[in-house]
Amino acid sequence: MNIALFGYGKMGKMIEQIAQDRGHTIAAKIDVDTKEIPYDNMDVAIDFSTPEAAFDNITGCFENGVPVICGTTGWLSNYEKAIDICNKNQGGFIYASNFSLGVNIFFELNAHLAKIMSGLEQYNVSMEEIHHTQKLDAPSGTAITLAEGIIANTNYKGWKLDQTDEGTIPITSKREGMVPGTHSISYDSAVDSIEIKHTAHNREGFALGAVIAAEWIQGKSGIFTMKDVLNLY
Structure with a gap:
């Protein structure tokens, strides 16, 4: 080819x-x-x-x-x-x-978890993504795709970068060293937290x-x- x-x-x-x-x-x-x-x-x-x-x-x-x-x-x-x-x-x-094949599996896990969590109002979702300092856009496209997967399966209406507003998913973007890409989604309540995470080791x-x-x-x-x-x- x-x-x-x-x-x-x-x-x-x-x-x-x-x-x-x-x-x-x-x-x-x-x-x-x-x-x-x-x-x-x-x-x-x-x-x-x-x-x-x-x-x-x-x-x-x-x-x-x-x-x-x-x-x-x-x-x-x-x-x-x-x-x-x-x-x-x-x-x-x-x-x-x-x-990434692993990230695309992670997208599916994210959407499935969002469906499970959609009726549990005691949990609030948040997201963090970490990339190398040369990455210019924030949040990452991967983080946006993950947010869209949550929005499609819950009552969340959108996402915001580094802000927490009712009805939106807060995304924290960090730029550190030569990190290829780390994405984590957390559901937090007063009694516990649930987190899924994907870490890329290289490109x-x-x-x-x-x-x-x-x-x-x-x-x-x-x-x-x-x-x-x-x-x-």
Whole structure:
């Protein structure tokens, strides 16, 4: 499979190594200075670029018949526009705030726990995420996905960063050292606390998940998630 990498930072380099180890070819490395994009040589694009570049990267691929795996966060105000362009061109698309196989299992645990806790008003939920100091967005896209999983299964109406308001999930974001990513959700009452937590030890899990998603989407058109890739239904 010929894979094009949109964004060639730390994640792009790790994806390159894992893809090659799995027998794939890196057909292009697209970064901010790239003048011409060789769409004809691509079987699939994996985008870990920047919030400013992601929409144009993604939609350019759709318009040229290239399916896209996107792990870039911070661009989702344009998500519905991207979906429209994908559908118009009968493209294939998987967006995930986190491609780690473990995190996607954690998403399912989070949603299931939220269902269990939804009728127990004595418990208040909160979330904490910790990432390396180079991460610019806060809260993380993974934390937002976790919050959305809670909101979909409880009476919580939204989330707020570093604030506690009635009816919203407070998210604390910390930036420390070289932490790849730690996410914890706590349900606290006067008598006890329940916590689930995912800790990434390195970025390799994110990169492997993205390559597996690229392998899975071959020959498919439509909008998919990692639930489809991992059959988590």
